[in-house]
Amino acid sequence: ILNVEQSPQSLHVQEGDSTNFTCSFPSSNFYALHWYRWETAKSPEALFVMTLNGDEKKKGRISATLNTKEGYSYLYIKGSQPEDSATYLCAALYGGSQGNLIFGKGTKLSVKP
Amino acid sequence: DGGITQSPKYLFRKEGQNVTLSCEQNLNHDAMYWYRQDPGQGLRLIYYSQIVNDFQKGDIAEGYSVSREKKESFPLTVTSAQKNPTAFYLCASSIGAGTGTEAFFGQGTRLTVV
Numbered sequence: 001i002l003n004v005e006q007s008p009q010s011l012h013v014q015e016g017d018s019t020n021f022t023c024s025f026p027s028s029n030f031y032a033l034h035w036y037r038w039e040t041a042k043s044p045e046a047l048f049v050m051t052l053n054g055d056e057k058k059k060g061r062i063s064a065t066l067n068t069k070e071g072y073s074y075l076y077i078k079g080s081q082p083e084d085s086a087t088y089l090c091a092a093l094y095g096g097s098q099g100n101l102i103f104g105k106g107t108k109l110s111v112k113p
Numbered sequence: 114d115g116g117i118t119q120s121p122k123y124l125f126r127k128e129g130q131n132v133t134l135s136c137e138q139n140l141n142h143d144a145m146y147w148y149r150q151d152p153g154q155g156l157r158l159i160y161y162s163q164i165v166n167d168f169q170k171g172d173i174a175e176g177y178s179v180s181r182e183k184k185e186s187f188p189l190t191v192t193s194a195q196k197n198p199t200a201f202y203l204c205a206s207s208i209g210a211g212t213g214t215e216a217f218f219g220q221g222t223r224l225t226v227v
Contacts, residue, residue, distance in 0.1 A: 004155070031213055032213035034215060034216070036216075036218075041220075042220065043117075043203075043217075043218040043219060043220050043221070044203070044216075044218045045218075046215035046216065046217075049213055049214065049215050051213055089155070089156070091156075093213055100158050100161065100171060100172070101146075101156075101158070101216065102155075103148075103155040103156040103157075104155050105153065105154060105155040106155065
């Protein structure tokens with residue numbers, strides 16, 4: 001059974017702090033890594049989809065890196081704002097899985113003003 | 114506005130009854146998915162469909178059934194055979210299964226069995 005691990009489970013930071021989370025996944029037969037942001041009472045929204053080893057993507061103050069050989073991805077938030085408070089999900093897609101994204105349990109971020 | 118719509122938002126069911134959760138998308142996506150979330154757990158795949166009139170079991174399909182008669186619609190039936198149906202259910206769609214493209218999610222249905 002493929003297992004995607006996220007750490008930490010939850011995180012409390014002050015406004016202005018920079019922070020990062022980790023997503024670990026089995027690297028064998030890996031195809032793609034997704035990051036989603038899930039705000040309370042809303043739908044999960046995609047942040048990034050990455051496939052290549054060494055990929056680095058950025059959207060505003062949020063960026064992500066991917067290491068497919070060792071099986072991990074980091075999500076960075078620079079200068080956290082209260083509106084960044086959400087649960088951040090990562091999900092891995094494997095070759096031949098026909099679309100079965102394996103989700104981690106998420107990292108819940110709370111940013112205090 | 115393009116998007117994916119789930120209804121109802123909250124659903125209560127008596128034990129032993131079947132119930133159907135609706136999922137509709139107007140994004141012209143081929144692939145659609147049903148996930149279940151339980152407290153402290155990641156999203157787990159129930160069923161997915163890559164194309165109309167075709168669907169595949171996910172990791173936890175027992176006690177559930179689906180249909181895909183139209184591209185826009187992928188209803189999920191929670192049957193009385195599902196032993197622990199109380200959960201939060203999320204529907205999603207993507208351009209194509211296995212393409213690595215992002216999934217678009219509905220707002221979810223919270224099912225409670227009373």
